[in-house]
Amino acid sequence: MPELDLTATSADLTRAVCDIPSVSGDEASLADAIEAAVARYPHLEVTRDGDTLVARTDTGKAQRVVIAGHIDTVPINGNVPTRNIEQDGEPYIWGRGTVDMKSGLAVQLKLAAELVDPRVDLTWMWYDHEEVDAASNGLNRLSQNRPDLFVGDFAILGEPSNGQVEGGCNGTLRAVVRTHGVRAHSARSWIGENAIHAAAPVLARLAEYRPRDVAVEGLVYREGLNAVRIGGGVAGNVVPDLCEVEVNYRFAPNHTVAQAADHVRNVFEGFEVEITDAAAGARPGLDAPLAQEFLAAVGAEPRPKYGWTDVARFSALGIPAVNYGPGDALLAHHDEERVPIAQIEAVEQGLRAWLSPR
Template sequence: MPVLDLSQTSPDLTRVVCDIPSVSDDETTLADAVHAAMSGLDHLEVVRCGDTIVARTNLGRDRRVVIAGHLDTVPINGNVPTRDIEIDGEPYIWGRGTVDMKAGVAVQLKLAAELRAPRVDITWMWYDHEEVDAERNGLNRLSRERPDLFEADFAILGEPSDGEVEGGCNGTLRVAVRTHGVRAHSARAWIGENAVHMAAPVLARLAEYRPRDVEVEGLVYREGLNAVRISGGIAGNIIPDLCEVEVNYRFAPNRTVDEAVAHVRSVFAGFEVEVTDASPGARPGLDAPLAQEFLAAVGAQPRPKYGWTDVARFSALGVPAVNYGPGDPHLAHHDEERVPIAQIEAVERGLRAWLKPS
């Protein structure tokens, strides 16, 4: 089992953590290493739930913060082990997971070891299966089995945010929009009805759609409605009797899932619409007292999170949450994934400044 030396710098720890492959479904080796490292610290209570590791202080503080990060990555594509590169004179660590989100995890691991008496009680969470179906998400499982571990006044998720604070997140909805025709031999097409041709108005509505920019609690969220997949037909000589357009709607957090579904159904009125996946967004939650203290400590100007993240899980439990981690979110899942070393160090300084005893 790899050994994590938590006395290393956070950039060095990033290299080590990234060089332990942990593609979704293969997190156990890294989870074992995290569990072993945390179990050796006498100021933390450690709980393991599958490949999710929780370590928390119990100092009797009047407020508690959850700080979380996922251990898994998308598949490796020749970008492990990590290597050091330089771009325009700035040093980076290149490799799978550096952005999404092992640099953030490395910072959290180091601070968990070193902050023995923080100003608030802290529950550190490192969880599995974030990059796959929501049903398998380690936070999902943990919330069912140990809901008490989610009791907190504020939460921070170490998702890549360029070292800035991103409040809340958009919701996401996927639907299948279907058209039905009549199957026939393509040599006698006039006998059938082509379901693929009948989907043209669906694509036209998408092309004409103008998404909203929505202000929520001072942050402007950008929405989007897009076809992400289209399928139809069974053979090269058969008129297709079914066509399915998969549509993804990213909606601002002032809309509920039901309102988002109603909106999409109105856009595609006259067509069969089936909801296949839905996750609510999260309001920014920046008016919470701990959030205001956090923003002041890190000197951040908050901005919206356009993508969906697990802050929505905390928001649904009544815990205001933000995203704060090193790395450019545009490079998440990219084969040229890389994180500036200066950003790793800056996020560590920011969290340390906020959490250290006053």
């Protein structure tokens, strides 16, 4: 079993965790290594649920902060093992997972071992299956199996945010818009009705759609409505009787899933619309006292998170949550995924400055 040295630098630890492959569904080796590493520290109470690890301090502090991150990655494409590179004179670590989100994971592991008596009690959560469907998400499973662990006054998710603080997140909704027709031989197309042709107004409405900018608690979230898939047709000589356009709606966190669904149905009024998947967003929660202390300690100007992240799970439980981690989200899942070492160190220093006893 590979071993992790939690006394190593956060950069070296980033390379170590990235070099243990953990594509979604194959996280056991990394989970085993994390469990063995944190079990050496008596100040941590360690719980395992599948390939999700939880490590808690219990010092009797009045407040508790949850700090979480996922241990899985998207598939590897020749970018493991990692290597050190230089770009514009700045040192980087290159390879799968360096951005999303094993550099953040490395910082968390190092601080979990180091902070024996933090200023607040800490619950560290490192979970599996984040990069796949929500039903498999380790954090979701843990919340069902061990809801008692989801107690906290504030939460931080180590998703890549360029070392800045990104509050809350947009919600996301997927829907299928269908048009129907009548099959016929394409040589006698006037006998039938072409369902693909009937979808032209659906695409026109999408092309004409203007996304809204929505202010929520001082942050401005940009929405979006886009076609992400289109399908129809049964053979090269048959007029199709069905066409499906799948759309994805990213909506501001002041809207409920029901409101988002109503909006999509209104946009495509007159067409058959099936909502196939949806997840609510998360309000920024930056007015919480702990959030204000955190922002002051790391010296960050909060920004909105446009993508959906697991901060929404904490928000739904009434725990204010933010995204804070090294790495540029634009490079997440990219074959040239890479993270500046200085950013890893800055996030480590920011968290340590906030969490260390005063």
